[in-house]
Amino acid sequence: MKSKSGKRIGIFGFGCVGQGLHDVLQENPHLDVARICVRDQEKLRTLPKHHFTYDAQELLQDESIDLYAELISDPKEALLIVRQALRAGKTIVSANKKMISENLTELVALQEEFGGTLLYEAAVCGSIPILRTLEAYYGNEPLLEVSGILNGSSNYILTKLDAEGISYNEALAQAQALGFAEADPTLDVGGYDTLHKISLIAAHAFGAVVKPEQVLRAGIQHISRKDVALAQALGGRIRLVATAKLNQNNKLELQVLPTLVFPDSELYHVEAEFNGVQLEARYAGDQFLKGRGAGSHPTGSAVWADVSAALAGYKYSYPKFRHNEEGELRPVPVEEDDELKIYVRSTMPEFLPQLPWRELTVFGEGKREIQLVGTIRRKDLLLHLSALKQTIAFIAQLPAHVSAEQVVAASCIALEEAA
Ligand SMILES: NC(=O)C1=CN([C@@H]2O[C@H](COP(=O)(O)OP(=O)(O)OC[C@H]3O[C@@H](n4cnc5c(N)ncnc54)[C@H](OP(=O)(O)O)[C@@H]3O)[C@@H](O)[C@H]2O)C=CC1
Numbered sequence: 001m002k003s004k005s006g007k008r009i010g011i012f013g014f015g016c017v018g019q020g021l022h023d024v025l026q027e028n029p030h031l032d033v034a035r036i037c038v039r040d041q042e043k044l045r046t047l048p049k050h051h052f053t054y055d056a057q058e059l060l061q062d063e064s065i066d067l068y069a070e071l072i073s074d075p076k077e078a079l080l081i082v083r084q085a086l087r088a089g090k091t092i093v094s095a096n097k098k099m100i101s102e103n104l105t106e107l108v109a110l111q112e113e114f115g116g117t118l119l120y121e122a123a124v125c126g127s128i129p130i131l132r133t134l135e136a137y138y139g140n141e142p143l144l145e146v147s148g149i150l151n152g153s154s155n156y157i158l159t160k161l162d163a164e165g166i167s168y169n170e171a172l173a174q175a176q177a178l179g180f181a182e183a184d185p186t187l188d189v190g191g192y193d194t195l196h197k198i199s200l201i202a203a204h205a206f207g208a209v210v211k212p213e214q215v216l217r218a219g220i221q222h223i224s225r226k227d228v229a230l231a232q233a234l235g236g237r238i239r240l241v242a243t244a245k246l247n248q249n250n251k252l253e254l255q256v257l258p259t260l261v262f263p264d265s266e267l268y269h270v271e272a273e274f275n276g277v278q279l280e281a282r283y284a285g286d287q288f289l290k291g292r293g294a295g296s297h298p299t300g301s302a303v304w305a306d307v308s309a310a311l312a313g314y315k316y317s318y319p320k321f322r323h324n325e326e327g328e329l330r331p332v333p334v335e336e337d338d339e340l341k342i343y344v345r346s347t348m349p350e351f352l353p354q355l356p357w358r359e360l361t362v363f364g365e366g367k368r369e370i371q372l373v374g375t376i377r378r379k380d381l382l383l384h385l386s387a388l389k390q391t392i393a394f395i396a397q398l399p400a401h402v403s404a405e406q407v408v409a410a411s412c413i414a415l416e417e418a419a
């Protein structure tokens with residue numbers, strides 16, 4: 001049966017997201033699906049073999065295809081596909097945040113030069129229409145802050161540790177089995193995936209093209225029951241929170257850090273694979289968007305929304321980008337001199353106190369482990385973070401109102417309850 005629009009789509013990838021898009025398109029036959037490009041010729045599929053090709057060029061050189069969806073798990077190959085499509089002036093939708101965030105300047109330039117279109121709503125927060133909101137609604141209004149939980153897998157793991165007390169490895173295995181995790185789950189639990197997403201948000205919200213080394217990044221891979229119990233004893237929860245905040249110095253504060261959140265924060269109530277994004281705009285004030293951040297149909301829905309928008313002629317305009325007279329993108333200054341209050345538990349007792357702390361309270365000291373609450377300049381933490389990560393260290397940001405004394409007292413309560 002011919003589709004309603006008579007347009008043809010070529011799909012790359014038939015994993016969690018590719019299958020999600022395919023299901024949505026079967027139930028809503030607005031488009032004809034040309035062949036689907038995958039990698040593994042031996043894999044058992046839910047569709048007959050004739051639906052597939054193993055040669056990307058078969059799709060990329062097919063003149064009857066109107067647009068593409070790039071949904072593969074290999075960022076290098078994804079970049080080649082997207083580049084070739086854009087160089088041919090085609091329209092392509094992608095979910096690959098690593099590939100797009102690391103090559104954004106080039107991909108924007110290719111669209112300008114060859115007239116093609118690249119949309120990638122599915123790359124940031126799954127089904128939450130955050131990029132469209134930043135572009136279409138907040139294109140003119142200055143934004144002060146965009147922050148939130150941007151990775152479904154790590155939020156799923158943190159929720160399970162907190163609510164069910166299962167082990168970290170079991171929670172990660174569940175997130176993988178449910179299709180939430182990246183092919184390399186280090187991207188999720190190490191905070192890299194969140195970094196890719198906040199970088200894309202920074203481009204659309206603040207016109208900033210961010211280098212990864214400008215962002216303070218720590219993941220959740222070394223969280224222990226001790227950390228979860230400590231957060232609970234303080235009345236809070238740990239969530240992996242990304243922040244892009246324009247401060248009073250007109251500089252961007254950028255970070256991806258496990259963070260202690262309390263019930264008065266919307267983020268406390270974001271559970272399992274859900275994501276939540278807080279926006280603070282100069283005139284609109286505060287807003288909060290919440291929805292499924294990962295998974296087959298929620299992400300397929302976001303890809304479908306992009307496909308429909310692209311067919312209607314929609315393009316990103318990057319309204320916050322500012323250029324100089326030579327046409328070069330003006331960089332947005334990044335803050336380095338502010339201070340952060342953090343909790344650290346590390347297996348390198350001798351190293352931690354040597355960092356240039358502004359304030360420091362050490363507790364839980366043992367031969368093999370140390371805990372502390374300290375205040376440190378962002379610049380210093382950025383400098384020492386990679387050395388700190390060589391140790392088994394869990395780092396979390398604490399809200400300013402939580403005192404070191406409260407943390408030490410809560411740690412005693414947590415220890416008593418565990419005994
Ligand atoms: N899972 C999720 O919830 C979300 C994922 N994303 C992004 O969507 C993309 C796809 O993720 P997901 O569906 O989870 O991944 P999966 O691992 O489930 O599926 C990946 C698909 O890509 C195909 N593939 C991998 N490498 C190649 C290649 N070189 N050439 C052709 N096909 C290839 C695989 O082929 P084969 O079947 O033969 O192995 C498979 O069909 C990623 O960029 C991911 O970051 C974005 C938002 C949410």
Ligand SMILES: N[C@@H](CC=O)C(=O)O
Pocket residue numbers: 123124125126150151152153154180181182188193293294295
């Ligand atoms: N692995 C990602 C998938 C969606 O972007 C996540 O867990 O959020």
